[in-house]
Amino acid sequence: MDITLSTSFIAVDDHDEALAFYRDALELEVRSDVAFEGMRWVSLGSPSQPDVSIVLEPLVADPNASGEDRRAMAELLAKGLLKGVVFATDDVDAAFERVRAAGGDVLQEPIDQPYGLRDCAFRDPAGNLVRINQRRTV
Secondary structure (H helix, E strand, O other), X not given: OOOOOOEEEEEEOOHHXXXXXXXXXXXXXXXXXXXXXXXXXXXXXXXXXXXXXXXXXXXXXXXXXXXXXXXXXXXXHHOOOOOEEEEEOOOHXXXXXXXXXXOOXXXXXXXXXXXXXXXXXXXXXXXXXXXXXXXXXX
């Protein structure tokens, strides 16, 4: 059996702000933008990985969710405790500079990790953790 990753979901509270980060700063292409019952899902991905997508989903994709549930999810999102995504690149320093120049919320500048990666970290506009890494050559 061969199983591959197709789609991953990231909760956001403002799709337009998230698009400015994922599309403009990280240079992902928008594959679909779907609205349904007052909610929105935007699918993006790297042009070099046409079969893998990230979907920016509503914070709470249940129109019947209580106000208490919505507040709890918003609080978790603001703390960066919901989801994260890790990207790989062949030039983490250039990627870092591009995202920082676009206004990315820097958590960690590029550093060499003891486990063979050079990486950096940001928070997207919703508070989700975004890491970018590069394999180091030994």
